[in-house]
Amino acid sequence: MNKFRKDGKKGMPAISTASLPDIVFMLLFFFMVTTVMRETTLFVTVLTPKATEIKKMEKKSLVSYIYIGSPIKRMQASYGSAARIQLNDAFASVDEIQEFIATERESRDEKEIPYMTTSIKADETVKMGIITDIKQELRKANALKINYSTRKGNY
Amino acid sequence: MASKRRGLPEINAGSMADIAFLLLIFFLVTTTMDVDTGIARKLPPMPEEEQEKPPEIHAKNIYVVLINTHNQLLVEGELMDISQLRDGAKRFINNNGMDPSSSENPEKAIISLQNDRGTEYMTYIRVQNELAAAYNELRNDASLTKFGEHYADLSKTQKKEIRKIYPQKISEAEPKNIGGDS
Numbered sequence: 001m002n003k004f005r006k007d008g009k010k011g012m013p014a015i016s017t018a019s020l021p022d023i024v025f026m027l028l029f030f031f032m033v034t035t036v037m038r039e040t041t042l043f044v045t046v047l048t049p050k051a052t053e054i055k056k057m058e059k060k061s062l063v064s065y066i067y068i069g070s071p072i073k074r075m076q077a078s079y080g081s082a083a084r085i086q087l088n089d090a091f092a093s094v095d096e097i098q099e100f101i102a103t104e105r106e107s108r109d110e111k112e113i114p115y116m117t118t119s120i121k122a123d124e125t126v127k128m129g130i131i132t133d134i135k136q137e138l139r140k141a142n143a144l145k146i147n148y149s150t151r152k153g154n155y
Numbered sequence: 156m157a158s159k160r161r162g163l164p165e166i167n168a169g170s171m172a173d174i175a176f177l178l179l180i181f182f183l184v185t186t187t188m189d190v191d192t193g194i195a196r197k198l199p200p201m202p203e204e205e206q207e208k209p210p211e212i213h214a215k216n217i218y219v220v221l222i223n224t225h226n227q228l229l230v231e232g233e234l235m236d237i238s239q240l241r242d243g244a245k246r247f248i249n250n251n252g253m254d255p256s257s258s259e260n261p262e263k264a265i266i267s268l269q270n271d272r273g274t275e276y277m278t279y280i281r282v283q284n285e286l287a288a289a290y291n292e293l294r295n296d297a298s299l300t301k302f303g304e305h306y307a308d309l310s311k312t313q314k315k316e317i318r319k320i321y322p323q324k325i326s327e328a329e330p331k332n333i334g335g336d337s
Contacts, residue, residue, distance in 0.1 A: 017172070020172045021168070021171040021172045021175050024172055024175035024176055024179055025175050027179055028175055028178050028179045028182065031179065031182035031183060031186055032182055034186065035182055035185060035186045048193075049276060049277045049280040049281070051193075051194055051280055051281075051283075051284040052284060052288060053194060053284050053287040053288050053291055054192040054193060054194060055192065055193065055194070055195055056191070056192055057191040057192065057193060060191070063191070117195075119191065119193060122276050123276070124275070124276055124277035124280070125275065125276070125277065126275075126276040127272065127273055127274065127275065127276065128222075128270050128271065128272055128273070128274040128275070128276060128279050129272030129273065131276060131279070132270075132272060135198060138198060139198050139199070139200065139201045140201055142200065142201075144197055144198040144199075144200060145195070145197060145198075146195070146196055146197070146198055147191075147193040147194065147195050147196070148193050148194045148196065148280055148283065149191060149192070149193040150192060150193050150194055150280060150284075151192070152192060
């Protein structure tokens with residue numbers, strides 16, 4: 001009896017919260033590391049069209065993005081409101097796409113080149129003319145894997 | 156004298172957790188784990204100089220879909236609403252020679268898509284989506300009758316088998332101007 005009653009009167013000892021900051025810091029560092037701050041500032045407004053038959057994109061590091069849309073309000077004074085292409089951090093013309101693909105390839109491992117995908121992020125109001133031009137350029141650059149970026153949703 | 160012996164008083168670290176929590180919540184909120192989704196397609200390689208003649212394809216095995224500047228669809232010579240395209244494509248692919256003017260079998264069936272430079276991107280994606288949906292539904296039906304499971308749940312080899320029955324053949328023509336500019 002004595003054996004079990006020994007510290008019955010003391011009640012539950014308080015759980016030490018001294019290691020709580022450590023745990024929280026661990027979580028904090030995890031989120032700090034995984035957070036990807038948007039590396040490109042968008043100069044074009046892009047609202048991708050909706051689709052239902054979509055697939056998730058794999059291997060984000062192997063994806064290069066092409067943005068197409070009309071320039072944002074701030075830029076419309078100097079660039080007008082017609083749809084434009086954005087590569088990395090600047091507006092570009094259709095002829096620069098081949099060069100863009102080449103530099104994207106250079107920064108990757110040689111083995112990974114066949115798996116590289118080009119994601120076309122175009123606004124839903126964009127006309128197909130510009131998209132067709134881009135597709136032709138991509139064909140010339142032999143970057144044949146493409147992905148039309150879409151949102152999930154029904155019409 | 157007395158205070159010297161005591162040394163520096165210990166800093167209360169009790170609020171450290173609060174500070175850390177604050178930062179944690181900030182990063183939790185700002186983190187966007189956005190998964191990029193989209194319709195994957197493969198472009199045909201550029202035609203080579205000395206190209207051998209492409210194999211001849213019967214006109215009845217081609218399902219021609221044209222989109223004009225006004226986002227209207229002309230399917231096999233007839234005006235069609237996008238909402239009907241999925242069923243139309245399914246009927247064409249699954250014809251199996253029933254209708255002599257439609258495809259012989261799903262393997263030979265080719266969908267030819269042509270759009271105008273003035274076509275809206277949204278319409279184009281919608282058409283692509285409907286065509287992909289037609290194929291996906293057919294594949295799903297086939298896998299249900301063959302394996303009793305949905306296409307998405309099949310193993311890799313099973314998927315391959317189904318894909319062999321319904322190969323997705325969507326061909327896009329070289330850009331042209333249909334229906335003039337406007």
